[in-house]
Amino acid sequence: MKFAAVLNEDGGTLRTTDLPAFRKTLTEVLEEGGHSVDVETVPGKDIESALKKAAARRGVDVVIAGGGDGTISTAAGVLMDSKKALAVLPAGTMNLFARSLGVPLELEEAVRAFAGGKVRQVDMATADDRPFVHQFSIGLHAKMVDLRDRMEFGSKIGKIGASARAVYTTVMNPPSMKVQLNLGGTELLARTSGIGVTNNMFGEGHLPYADDPDGGVLGVYVTMARRRMDIIRFGLNMARGKWKDNDQVEIHETRDVEIRLLSSARKFRCVIDGELYPLAERTRIRIHPGALGVLVPSQEAAAEAA
16 A cells, blocks of 8 residues: 655654654555555644645555644544545544554554554544544533643643643533534433533443444533532543443434534634634534544454454
8 A cells, every 4th residue: 555644743742752763663664564655744733734735645545644633633534535544643642533443552553553454434523514533522621621722731741731730620610501402303402511422422431432433323422510529520430431320421322413502602612623613603513424434453453462
């Protein structure tokens, strides 16, 4: 296969990686596997244009995107409904989409998995016209991200510390929203502190990511917790993947949902795959089954890694 790799030098663990050495390793591993690859390293501000150029190149079969969740989401949006596949190089903090796909989380191991990988079609979702691979959220999560992004940090550890401070501030003063949900023709009214709409249902017993990335459904998670202790309990259950036993969240499964914010939209923002955006009064979210080709480890490689 012909690979084109685009690495975000400002993204996640790549900021502290010896990039010349890693580029050499990436090239050698793929060439040993019988493939060819061109590698480009760009600053974060240029990542979208570099990904578009890589995807437009003739003869390219797979685009490797290296960076955090924002980089991976951007790459997926570029490659959605195309004949070229995405290889997720997990260089972020949580790497949730990579976990969903079974991609090894160590960079060199991921590259070795790509060398013997297979292309699989998985789902994507859109919030209005903006594609995403993991989650659209409003309320608690959006407030945490907003607060965290206002803080200064220069490393992965610094980001974790900023996130912890943002969580504390949010728990002490949680948001409250009145919303109307239209779930495939069924309307629901809710007073909530947060809503997450996910590309397929989250699995149980682990961090919040989908076990089945081609399940063809959206998960709609409505947080009922509004008191501090209830929000703390909800957060602990979420971190452990205790969704079915979590009485602080109402869960729906659908292919299409419209969220209408009945509170003032000026007070709130939304998060799409980790990035903050303005929140519209109405947002329509849909699942797009099989819209993205991804390179995943072969069964033999996955068995060896296990």
